[in-house]
Amino acid sequence: MSTDSFVHLHNHTEYSMLDGAARVEDMVLAAKADGQTAIGITDHGNLYGVLEFYDTCRKHDVTPIIGLEAYMARNSRHDRPSRRGKVDDSGGEVDGGHRLYNHLTLLAESTQGYRNLIQLSSRAFLEGYYYKPRVDWELLEQHHEGLIATSSCLSGVVLEALVKDNFDEGLSMAARLQDIFGRDNFFIELQDHGIADQLRTNPSLIEIAKRLDAPLLATNDIHYVHRDDADMQDALLCVQTGSLMSDTNRFKFDSHENYLKTAAEMRYLFRELPDSCNNTLWIAERANVTISKDNDALPQFPIPPEYQKETEAESANNYLRELTYQGALARYADGLNQEVRDRIDYELGVIANMGFSDYFLVVWDLIRFAKESKIRVGPGRGSAAGCCVAYCLGIVELDPIKYGLIFERFLNPGRKQMPDIDMDFDERFRGEMIKYAAERYGSDHVAQIVTFSTIKARAAVRDAARVLGFPPAVGDKIAKAMPPLLMGKDVPLNACLVETPGFEDRFAEAADLRRMNETDPDVAKTISVALGLEGKRRQDGIHAAAVVITKEPVTEYVPIQRKPGPNGNIDDAPVVTQFEMHGVEDLGLLKMDFLGLKNLAIIERCLDLVEMNSGVRPDIDHVELDDPGVYSMLQRGASMGLFQLESPNMRDLMRRLSPTAFEDIAALVALYRPGPMGEKTHHEYADRKNGRKKVVYDHVDLEDVLGETYGLMVYQEDMMRVATKIAGYSMTEADNLRKATGKKIREMIQAERERFVSGADNMGYGRELGTLLFDKIEPFADYAFNKSHAYGYALLAYQNGYLKFHYPLEYMSAVLTSSKDDKDKLASYLSECRSMGIAVRVPDVNESLVDFAPSITQDRTINFGLSAVRNVGSALVDRIVTERREHGNFADVYDFVRRVDPLVLNKRTMESLAKGGAFDSLGISRQGLTLVVDELVDRTLERRKDITHGISTLFATLDDAGDWSGTDVPIPTKEFNKEDRLNFEREMLGLYVSDHPLLGVEKTLDLYSDYSINDLRASLDVDGSQVVTRIAGVLTSVVVKTSRSGSVFAQVTIEDLTSSANVMVFGKLYTEKSSILFKDNIVSLKVRAENRDDSPRMTALDVVAPKIKTIANDIVQLNLDGPLARPEGIARLKEILKKYPGSTEVFLHMPHSSQTYRIGAEFKINVADAAGELLTTFGGNVFRSTIPSEGVSEQS
Known part of the structure; x- marks a missing residue:
């Protein structure tokens, strides 16, 4: 054993989020550079980073030692003791003076030990979560095999006792751990960061090791890679705790020594205890963990007995064939011609040979359950629409033969890769589908998949400025000097400061940033800290769609956790993997996408309303795709509320392209993306389609391939067909070409270029044409869109459009309901209703339903749903609707309070309903009712109480005691003025409904604005860049603030007929314009707008008050x-x-x-x-x- 080497075994990566600051690869490479042959990972309470760590170590020929620094309950993991003070990673205190939880370092010696780490981490989350996921003595007893444990750091159970000078308790705790793990598998851990408590307790640790004959282990509790990363890690802690780096009373490390020290440094530090260093090498020699990447984990579908064969695989193949042909007979009602049979047999053969029959049966069963449960399923997304078997099984709704969709784009026989069928469900029932999968395959066989967010460049700048104590203006100033977002992505900070391959063009755009960095010390300090924060993991979350289903329990393959929402109960929270999506797939597990789609809910709500109003439910799944009215609507760009088609730039493109067929909608979906738009392909397509430009082909034979797209390559499948036609590729080879060019690996592209050009020559087209076409294919691969995906999306968009055109009231009601919690979206859809000649009325206790619905008394009118009224709960809404359905409309407000249950009706809800206009149809004053609400409700409750106890009033008999009408509480006729009425309406409903301060002055405002607020928001979502433009509307909020430097500024909310936006008005501009910046004033703002952290941010550059021209008074x-x-x-x-x-x-x-x-x-x-x-x-x-x-x- 070498006497000058060392292995770091107690290490925290960035997966110890906002605490550990070591990137996995940086840590591994630093260890290797020092000649260290192995390294460990022991993140706080989780195994998030294990797969990345394992793969990185193997890539760099370093032995990975997988571990975990577990949180440990003092007694039982089920205990929930009260605590004192703030709980940080040191544990905090509970009654009795003990920590809420301790730390325990665990390392996997064997693959069995790794499996036990998975069990411990998973059960800590599922059974022991209380501020942190906690193990306990019982779990350690059950899952200790193959594990090495250490006494850990100052937060460990042993050192907690020693810090309190309780040697006997420390010895007892160490002995208990040794009893569980064994003498050679429990180590006394020594650390020396120059901290007083360590220096004082290390002699006691050595004494305990002697008494127990336990080996010593030197570690450095690494939290960052290099010594000079200490400040960056400290900043990260401040981001986590919301503190300033200058705060003295905050959670922070007591030294700058928690970096990856060289072996020489560690040997010198523990020169008097060489065995403590030698033992790190001993553990490294013993550690032998293999993580299987080829798991046979595909769940087996239960095959009915009559279809079972000799083997499970043959049974699955047989049953899949039977179901496919049953479905084919239904899909192809005119009979199965030879083309269809050949396609089905070919696909079934590939599926069987690749061992994926069970996969298809699992997906078929999920879709079957959804449809039988009346849960709307999307028509298909992704490449699965190119699979005829999927079409016959009812998994997708597009005939791939009819639309020329390619199977090999979905499943390439030459590349062993799990198929990927994404499933869209009505967003209201996504949870039901996951629940069904859990019931079908076992709740411990199903989990959702974790995702991690990182600190983006602009966020890093603002975080850095905040923790350094600088005013927000510093962070904003730096962020504004950075190059604009490109396709929604930041330019890395380092690429702004130093010319970086791939970002050469953006470097010039950051000249102002570099100048500020060189001349402004505050900016330089902020950027220095931000560089360390950028890219670090910020938090974990749940992937919007991904679900894993396994043959054995999930914890046989990956660790799991529970992820509660805000203020959610951990015990009811969804089960989620600790490995992210790509790691789950790398392990060979079945990852499926269960996506909840709002537009599917819109379709179902619309169909429900049509059926409720007419008694007939339209069969939207079988409408013809050539309805001229639908295309006329799209040609006008009237596509607000339609899936994929409602953004302003998309509406402009529709008007230019003028769609006349279903294929045009698919092309819109494929072309409306940054890549083709950057190449102007969308305009070229539109102009060729409408005869403004000539359709040309690079060779006449390409007309058969590209005729549908007017000679342009629009889809990945176009590229594949060009390769088969011109260069003699098979479809399997063509898909490999697609994959290679998409990956941008130079060697692979060069090989494919030679293959393509030679193939074109061999096919008689010549090398020149081959070179010309490959020169087009190579950049096209950057943005080529999957045709199957585009057609699936187009079908859903068409269905939306069909319903909007034929059932506008029901459809827009459904659209409004889908956005009832997003006031900005709601405002834009209200504006769309107005443009369609549809009135939207305030809620009405005598007509409104729970959600938005067409009026049954007024033509082309939609009623606001009662559930949208602020302070009105679902119990009251249900009671109002049920009471009205069972006993008729309310005669007056007295009848209303008499009939509605007082347990759900109170003064606040009555007042909210009144201010929201819900009693307008009863002919009473909104203000008048709010004035007597208290008395009216009190008198109603008193009378109900009297009746309950059999008490009659002086002049009433017991027979008529229940008929008290409440008319002795008269309602004043006084009404709010228009301004107050609208403001209360907006307060209760989230926006103006019955009227709007801007109605009647739209044409004037058009002169003072370049964008509606809604269109400005949408354009920022598309291109992500900064824009300077004008918006106009009414100020609904003006909040004046004073900065730390003493300057006065304002945060205003401006609203037009489509949406609202928050705008900052700083310094000099506010001082100059404060006289017109007041609530309810109509203004035009020149703003700088940008997408910041996925939300639009706007800063005013100028403010004017338009000269409003109202409708003439004569x-x-x-x-x-x-x-x-x-x-x-x-x-x-x-x-x-x-x-x-x-x-x-x-x-x-x-x-x-x-x-x-x-x-x-x-x-x-x-x-x-x-x-x-x-x-x-x-x-x-x-x-x-x-x-x-x-x-x-x-x-x-």
Whole structure:
């Protein structure tokens, strides 16, 4: 054994999140550079980083020693003792003066030990979670085989006693651990960071080792790789705890010694105890863990007895064939021609040979259960739509033969890789599908998959500025000087400071940042700290879709945990793997995507409403895909609320492309992405389709391949077909070409280039054409889109569009419901309703349902759902709807309070309903009702109590005691002024509904804005860059603040008819413009907008108050068109005109005949009061701006 080497065994990587700061590869390479042949990983309480660590060590020929620094309950993992003070990673204190939990270092000596680490870590989360995942003595007894344990650090059970000068207890704890793990598998761990408690207790540890004959072990409790990383790690701790680095009373390390020291440094530090260093080598020699990457873990589908064969594989193959042909007979009603049979037999052969029949049966069963349970399933996403077997099984809804979708793009016979069928479900029932999988295969065989977020460059800058104690302006200043986001991604900080391969073009954009870094000490310090924070793991979460299903319990392969949501109960939280998605797949486990899709819920809600209103449920899954009305709607760009088609740039592209067939929708999905848009392919396609440019082919034979896409390669499958046609590739080889060019590995691309060019020459097309085409294929592979995926998305988009066109009220009701918790989305969809001539009314206790729904009393009107009213719980909403259904409408507000259960109806909910307009239809004043709510509810409760106890009032008999109407609580007729009424409505409903301060002034605001707020948000989501533009709207909030430097600034919320945005107004600008920055004022803001941490941030550069031109007060003309042209529309118009009497004459214009009629004098109105209701009822085009001087007729 070498006497000058050393192995670090107690090490924390960045997976000890916001505590450990060592990147796995940096740590391994540093150890190797020092000649260390092995290294350990012992992250706090988890095994998150084990697979990355294992693979990295093997790649660099370093022995991986897998471990865990477990949290340990003092007694039982089931105990939940009360605690004192803040709990940080040192444990905190509970009653009795002990730590809430201790640390225990565990290392896997063998593969069995690794399995026991998985069990311990998993059970700590599932059974012992209390602030941290905790093991206990019982679990250690059960899972100690193959493990080495140490006494750990100052937070260990042994050292906790020694720090308190309780030697006997420390000895007892050490002896107990030795009894569990064995004499050669329990080590007394020594650390020396120059900390007083370590120096004082190390002699006692040595004495305990002598008494127990336990070996010593030197460690350094590594939390970062290099000594000069200490400040960066300290900053990371401050990010975790929300502290400033200057705070003295915070959780921090007591030295700068927790770095990866060289073997020489460790040998010198423990020169008087050489065996403590030798023993690190002994453990390294003993450690022999193999993590299997070829697990036979595919769950076996239970095959019915009548289909079973000699082997399990043959049984699965047989049953899959039977189900496929049963489905084929239903799918191809005209009979199975030879092409279909050949395709099915070929695919079944490949699936069987690759051993994936069970996989298909598992997916088929999940889809079958969903459909039988009335859970809507998506028509297909990803490459699975190219599989005819999947189509016959009902897994996807697109016929791959009809649409030319390629099976090998989904499953390549020449590449052993698990198929990947992504499943979309109605978002409301994703949990039900995971629950079914758990019931079908065992709850311990199913888990969701973890995902990790990292600290992005801009976030690192702002975090660094905050923990250094600088004002937010410092972080903002640096972030704004960084190059704009590209495709939503930051440019790395280092690439802003030093020319970096792959970022050469962005380097020039960071010139201001480099100048600031050189001249401003605060900026330089911030960037220095931010460089260390950037890219570190910030937190773990649950992947939006990924689920793993295993043959044996999940913990036979990977560690698991529970992940509660905010304020969630850990015991009810979902079970989640500790390894991320790619690691799970690398182990050979079945990873499936269960994605909850909002648009599927929209379809189901829409169909429910249509069926409720008409008694007939449309069969949306079998509509023809050539409805001219749908395409006419898309050509106008009227696609708000449609899957994949609603962003402003997409709507512009639709108008340019003018889709006329289903294939065009698929092309829109594929073309509307940064890659093809950057190459202007989307415009080229649109222009060729509509004859503005000529369709050209590089060779006439390519017309058969690229005719559908006007001579352009749009899809990955186009590239594959070009390769088969021109270069003689098989489909399997063509898919390998796709994979190789997509990976951007130079050697692979060069080999494929030669293969392609030679193939073209051999096929008679010549090397020149081969070179020309490969020169196009190579960059195209960067952004080529999967055709099967595009067609699956297009089908869902078409279904959405079909429902919107044919059932606009039901569809928009469903869209509004889907966004009821997102007020910005809700506002944009309300605006869309107005443009469609659909009125959206405030909630109504006599008509509204739980969610948005078409009115049954008013044409082209949607009622707000009662559940959207603030402070109104689901129990009350259900009670109102049920009571109304069973006993009829409420006669008046007294009838309402008498019939609704007082257990769910209280003063606050009554007031909220009143302010939200829910009692308007009963003809009472909103303000009046709020004035008497307390008395009305109190009197109702008193009367109910009297009746319950059989008490009659002085003049009432027992027979009529229950008929108290409450009319002795009169409701005042006084009403809120318009401003208060709308503000209360917005407070209760989240936005203006019955009216809007901006209705009637839209044309003026258009002159002062370049974007609607909703479109600005969407454009930032697409390109991620900074933009300077103008928005206009009403200020709904103005909060004035003072910075640390004493300057005054404001945070304002501006709202237009589509959405709202928070905007910062700083320093000098606020001082200059404060006179117009007040609540309810209408302003135009010039803003700098950017996407920051996945949310739009805006800073004002200028503020102006537009000169508002309102509707003329002397005359007003209404267009007799759309909903206003119907008899019920005229009747509704009369109601509104009578409701707002005034001095303005009203004219009706008939656009088709150009005739204009004057309405009688009794219908003169107050335009300012009536405008909002007219616009919300009849749409944005109801007002006509000019009155012709002739051709006017009288109309009464």
